[in-house]
Amino acid sequence: MSSEVVSQTQAERARAIAAGETFFHPNLIPTHKRLPVAFTHGKGVWLFDEGGRRYLDMLAGIAVDTLGHADPRLVSAVSEQAGRVIHVSNNFHIPVQEQLAERLARLSGMEKAFFANSGAEANEAAIKLARAYGHRNGKVVPQIVVMEKAFHGRTLATLWAGGNTKIQAGFGPPVDGFVRVPFGNVEAIEQALDANPSVAAILLEPIQGEGGLHPLEPAVLDRIARLARSRNVLLMLDEVQTGIARTGKIFAFQHSSIVPDVMTLAKGLGGGLPIGACLVSGPAVDVFGVGSHGSTYGGNPLVCAAANAVLQAVEEDDLASRAVDVGNHVQALLRSRLSVPGVVEIRGRGLMIGIELDRPCSEIVRLSLDAGLLLSVTAERIIRLVPPLTITREEAEQGVDLLVPVILNFLRA
Ligand SMILES: Cc1ncc(COP(=O)(O)O)c(C=O)c1O
Known part of the structure; x- marks a missing residue:
């Protein structure tokens, strides 16, 4: 171990954790209310706290830790790359970034990538690109059609692209240029296009995550894509x-038969290392040129090595099929054990699962933590499970065994 200094405040934090109290470190801006736990390490789907207690991780750092914790392939790719070169800037060719762009193009059928550091930044790139596309097509004040309950990040433009007025409050003036419609409502999108000839793009999530685990039917996405194409506006998916x-x-x-014009990625791409990407194809392909956009860190050798290792493992282990198999199994178990008053719906696709209750249930997060299970609650009433994609059926069953009594006790209380 290095010469780690445990300050008096860190000792105070440890005491607060032991007492199960909320603690705000005096040298950290308190933007996040943290749960009373600090993890020292992880292995697969398990995380271990300072006292050696283990937790089943069905949150995966909010849908980030694709391969779980300490996956040897990711660890060795990152440490090997760190030992060679971590960062050089985009002033130079970065072969490992090119390799990642080629891989993403092959997997998605899209053409080109711009690399950023987060989801919000990837979406900022998409928003700028949509505006540039609009200007190029003679739209003086280009607009983007966005969805109610959407979440696209916390930077200024993405905050107003999103539909959560609570997190916008206090940060006005709003960023202009968004036209909002109900999520996935094709007729409303069509009306918005009719009413606003300056619309340059439609931006939406195929499944709204933060908004409450609302999936869009693949056939609806097909219709939206056709509409976008017929009106010469970009279809931009926040993935x-x-x-x-x-x-x-x-x-x-x-899941549908389309390829979007723009797609943004982050979270699971780096398996825990911060990388975002904005992919383009078709009419969006040549909107950005030299100097249109940039990033100091975006797509540096370290994060690209991580993303390459993640995608290689996703392909080699066919984690997409595993997500279907384990996800369906979890949904079936939850349905059979939670068909009780108070549980409104269990929904999702693959390993993105939501359990909607009929009442606000943020306490479930803490109750689950106490039971040794990590998860989150979104949109006040939806328990969200987004475990590592490497989770086995048996581990997922353990998760269900931990979760069901927590929910039943909560509903009874
Ligand atoms: C759909 C979607 N877009 C964008 C973001 C923002 O990503 P980041 O927190 O990496 O900026 C999130 C984060 O939850 C998200 O779920």
């Missing part, structure tokens, strides 16, 4: 949460 085999296909759009 930050759904991408990288989570829903049972490498990309969620592959």
